[in-house]
Each structure stands twice: as structure tokens, then as C-alpha cells.
Amino acid sequence: QLQLDESGGGQVQPGGTLTLSCAVSGFTLRDYSIGWFHQAPGKEREGVSCISSGGGQINYADSVKGRFTISRDTAKNTVYLQMNSLKPVDTGVYYCAPTVLRGSECVAHPDGYWGQGTQVIVSA
Numbered sequence: 001q002l003q004l005d006e007s008g009g010g011q012v013q014p015g016g017t018l019t020l021s022c023a024v025s026g027f028t029l030r031d032y033s034i035g036w037f038h039q040a041p042g043k044e045r046e047g048v049s050c051i052s053s054g055g056g057q058i059n060y061a062d063s064v065k066g067r068f069t070i071s072r073d074t075a076k077n078t079v080y081l082q083m084n085s086l087k088p089v090d091t092g093v094y095y096c097a098p099t100v101l102r103g104s105e106c107v108a109h110p111d112g113y114w115g116q117g118t119q120v121i122v123s124a
Helices: none
Strands: 003-007 010-012 018-025 033-039 045-051 058-060 068-073 078-083 092-102 105-108 118-122
Touching: 003 092, 018 033, 018 092, 018 118, 033 078, 033 105, 045 068, 045 078, 045 092, 045 105, 058 068
Parallel strands: 010 118
Antiparallel strands: 003 018, 018 078, 033 045, 033 092, 045 058, 068 078, 092 105, 092 118
16 A cells, blocks of 8 residues: 655744655655645645656746755655745645656646645744
8 A cells, every 4th residue: 555654844933944754655766756745724735846756857846946855765765855945935734645747847646645744834
């Protein structure tokens, strides 16, 4: 069974840094591209960043370019999202999921697997 476990969220001040982790099981990172998705309070889930199954393609939403960095460790079956220069608009729940890279966008895979999410609060 595919499983994704996010961790690393928390509360930080504007300008702060957090690194999220997504540990996957039941499959390997070479089986699926993986993406990070952000759901702000009262809004729909949106793709933030994703990395292809081969590791050769990475996409970022315009709102996080230059601030967030996605990476992965295939030996640990884990994908990371380093978030620098955090802003209050980055507040919300962050999910990881199998993803389809569609041009420059990250689209959730139709199989519909999601982790439980990790909460990020950016506030002074």
C-alpha cells in the first residue's frame, strides 16, 4: 500500500526557514514523481514544487521560486522541501503526493494518494 508521511512543519516568524520531509513507503521515488502541495486556509490545494521520478526535472510555482528548494534522497525514499524567506502567505497545510509534471506545473496524480499533511504557520 502506498503511504506518504509528511513532517517538519511548525510556526516561524516571517523570514524564517523550515524544511519539510516526505517519507514514502510501498513504492520508490523512481516509480512516481513527487510533489508538494500547499493548502492555505479557506483555499484550494495548489502545487508548490515537484521533482520527476528520474530526478532530472524540477518545477516550482512562481510564488516560491528562489525561496523554496525541493530535493530527494532515494536511499531514504524521502523528498524534502526547504523553505527559506517564509512569508505569512505561505501559511497552511503542506501535503506531498505522487504527481504528474505537466509543463511547468505540478498536478496531483489521478491515483489520488495523499499524506496527512503538515501545518506551517508564518506569523510574527
